[in-house]
Each structure stands twice: as C-alpha cells, then as structure tokens.
Amino acid sequence: MPDICNKIAPLPVLTRASAKGKVVNERGQWNNKIEFVLSVAGEIIGLGNVWRFPYLCYKNGGGAFFVPYVIFFICCGIPVFFLETALGQFTSEGGITCWRKVCPLFEGIGYATQVIEAHLNVYYVVILAWAIFYLFNCFTTELPWASCGHYWNTVKQLMHNCVDFNNESIANFTNPYATSPVMEFWERRVLKISSGIEEVGSLRWELALCLAIAWVICYFCIWKGPKSTGKVVYVTATFPYFMLLILLLRGITLPGAANGIKFYLYPDISRLSDPQVWVDAGTQIFFSYAICLGCLTALGSYNSYNNNCYRDCIMLCCLNSGTSFVAGFAIFSVLGFMAYEQNVPIEAVAESGPGLAFIAYPKAVTMMPWSPLWACLFFMMLIFLGLDSQFVCVESLVTAIVDMYPKTFRVGYRRELLILGMSVASFFVGLIMLTEGGMYVFQLFDSYAASGMCLLFVAIFESICIGWIYGSDRFYSNIEDMIGYKPIFFIKWCWKYFTPGICGIFLFFLIKYKPLKYNNVYTYPDWGYGIGWMMAMSSMVCIPLGILFQIWKTEGTFREVKTFFFIIIVSMDIVCVLYNMGCLFCAA
8 A cells, every 4th residue: 555644744753653762851751650640540540440340230131241342342442551551652742743744744633632632621521510519518417419398399308208317217207299419409409400501500609619620630731741741640540440449349238239249240141132232331331441532632732752652551451450350349339338227229229421420429428437427428429530631631632732833932921821721611611511401402512522422433544554554564663663572462452453343343333323311201403413413523524624625735747646536535445345344234
C-alpha cells in the first residue's frame, strides 16, 4: 500500500521521538514513573468501577460474565489502551497533533476524541456536584434521607405514605402509594425534578455552589500541568482504595452479605447466549479504560521517550479490572445486607449508575449503626474517584489545544488562563443540568454525547489507521526504539483484525435504535432525541470531514488524489464488512 501518510506534510519534527536526548523543557514531563502511573490509574479507575461493573456482572450471569469481559479485555481493552499510550509517548503530542504527525489524513480521529472529551467534561462533573451536596448533608446526627417528615416531603407522604426505614419494614408495608425517604430526598430535595425536559424550571443554587467547588478544585489540580497534577494524584488516586477497603471490611461483616456476594458471582452459563451480555461487556471495557478520549495519549506524551509504556499498560489494565472485581464485593455485600433487612430478594435493591450511588447505597447505610460515618466515607470515595477522572480529562483537552498552538499558549500564564476559561465555560454550560429539568438533560449527555456508539466508532478508525494505514510493523518498530523490544505479536493482530472486527460487530447492536426513557417511564420529545443525536454525530462526523478537508487542501497530481480516495474506499469497505458481520451475528 502506498505510504499515504507522508503525502500530507506533517508537523515540524520537534519531539523526542526524532531527536532523543533533547528534552522539550517548556512542555513539561512527569518527574517520575509513579506520577504517570497514578495519573492514569486515577483517570481509568472511576465511578464506573464502583457503580456499573458489579451490577453488570450480577445482571449478566455472575461469574459467567467474566468470559466475554476477559475476551474484550484481551482483544480490545489492552490493545487500544496500549496503542493510545504508546502513540502519545512516541510523538510527545496531545490527542490531535499526535495523529497529525503519524498520519495527517486521519487527524479527524483526534478531533473526534476531543469533542467527546469536551462533552464529558461538562456533564461528568455534575455527578461530583451531587456527591458534594450529599457529603455536606452527612455531617449530622441523623441522615436527612433516613426518615420522613421533612419539608421536602409531600403532603401525602406526611400522611404516613412515606416509609421510615428505622421504624417499619418495607416488606410489611402494603400501601401502594408509599415511597421511601431516600427517594424523596433524591428527587424532591436534591433534584427538585420537574415532569419533563420541556419544564426546565429554576436553577438549584445549592447544587450550583457545589459545582463551583468541584471546578475550583479541578482547576488548582491541573493549573501547572504535570507539575501540579503529578503531585495531586498521590492523594486522589490512592485515597479511594483506602475508602474502598474500609467499606469492604464493613460490608462483609454485615448479616446477609454472603447472599449478596453469591448473587454477584454465582455463574449462569446460559446467559452467554444472549448478545446483550457481550455488548455490556464490550461497552464496559471502553468506558472503564477511558479509551478513545485522548486522555491516554496526553498522559503518555509527558513520559520520557524510553519509558517502558508496554509494561505500564499491562499493569494498569490489570489494576483497573481487579479494582472493579473487588468493588463488587464491597457493593453487593451491602446490598445483600439491605435485602436481608427488608426481607426482599436482592433483585429489588440492586441498582447501577446514579441509582446505586444516590438511592440504593444511601438507603443501605441508614440501616447501619453510625450511619452518618459510613455515608460520609462512601461519598468521599465517590468524590475522589470522580475528581481525578475529571481533572485528567480537562488536562487532556488543554494539552491537545496547547500542542496545536504552542507559540500562543506556552508563553507566560496563557496556559493557566486557557484552563480557567475552559473551566468557567464548562461550569456555565453545566448549570443547565442543575435546573429542575436538568436530570433529563444529563441523561441525554450520558446516553448520546459520550456513548458506546461514539467510542466504538472511533476505536475502529484508530485500529485501521495504525494497523493498516500507518502500518502495524512500522509502529512496532517505533515501540521497539522506545522500550528496546517488540511487544507480543498478538497485539499487532488485534490492531489489524480482532479489535476493528469485534468493535464493528457490536457497533451494529448499539446502532439499533431504542427510544431513550428516563426511569423507564418518561419519553423524551422528538426535539430532545434530535439534540441527543446531534451531540453523538458531532464527534463521529469529525473523521470523514477531516479526511475530506485534508484531501481538499493538499496539492498533488490526479494520481495522488486517486490514491487518497483508494484509502478512503478501503477504510469504508472495512467498516461495511464489519457492519455486515454484525448483521449475520445478530441473525444467528
């Protein structure tokens, strides 16, 4: 295949990749390997490890879920994780300019990742605002969601329709209109949720203050680049493990914990015949490993040229999955206790996502002695888990912009001002999610802007670009130049065949459209779905538009233009073949 990557002039070669021994001091580096490892660990080990993986494992056959999970871990997780980290280290560039250097034709991949990241920066921090609000409410002798009779309870609930956990078993309460105080606190005190996205309502100023606190913390964590980030992660990346260990030890000592752990791990092999189980495993890998976001590329770009990124990536991937596995014991031991206390099956209390963090677990701690203490520890863990994921994402986006315009932003305090401007802008955009109708907007962002469909789409083109266009053998030689040896050959096969093939198959399942509903009840208006699809397409369209733009601006003969279109057609053919494979797989 012609060396199409060199037909478009890349950036001036100013990196350690081409001139070893020359350190680009003005860009910055990690002071040591520990800072890099902790920064990546803080980014990839986040809320999804605690509130999504354990539930998916229980939902999809317990121990049997590890079969598709391990397959995706080996064929997609590690290869793409290593690809992005090694690419950043080799080029010493952020999420956009790294692709411009290795293959300018596919520079749109970088723009796609940064658009996804920009969306993520706006809505992910909202979860931190909720967690901070809950944490403030933990400093009391009695948790406000543990009993009824507060001003946010409705009149009907004050007429004994609200079930007090401390005084009555829900299993023995037969009023069909009854609700729980923890649900009342979440919907009527925290969110003050409206009836739909059409009714935005007023701004929740308490939550806006919590959001401002989250952004101030994020700003000062990254305002000096690797110098500040590398120090902060010593706390933010390790403290959640300390909290998780405490919650785990507390959980396994509770009555009913064994039943919860059994439901978490008991294998149901028959579930493996359900394609949705495999889709859940694949999307969990992409979400939890922060791939296709440009974060790993940015973090890897601050490494020294000869850092053994291959060994680091294998270790970090194992650490991430191991953390998810252990978190399942901490969560399901408490849910087992909760089911035991209420005398209900565990299916009735198992939740994922915000439902686990702000409803199920807060409900469980009200049944424990010293409940404010355990609630405080839990929400502190959530804040630290989300905090380092958030500020590393912001740092990655800043790195991408600064590397595109180094002469502009590496002068004086312009980089700090850029971070400040991005933080302020993201704060004001995020305020829409803190209105009375903000939860509906949040779900649109969560389901479309950074969806599994977008990540799989980007992963396919990343693999095609490195595996076929730039050349997997060529990239292996670059890696050998950095670390002194070539990685196992299987990873190269994954870049060329397994990763794009598997991603293409499961992209088909995600494309199958199902109308989004909030709480399985509220259906969004058509314009709401339109906004969601616009957010999803805003990232994916960057890749084809980037290819067309590079062809349009590049001078060359007619034969060279035909070569460009040949590459595009081959890439599109590969995507179409993968789509057809998905159709056949679904039909089977």
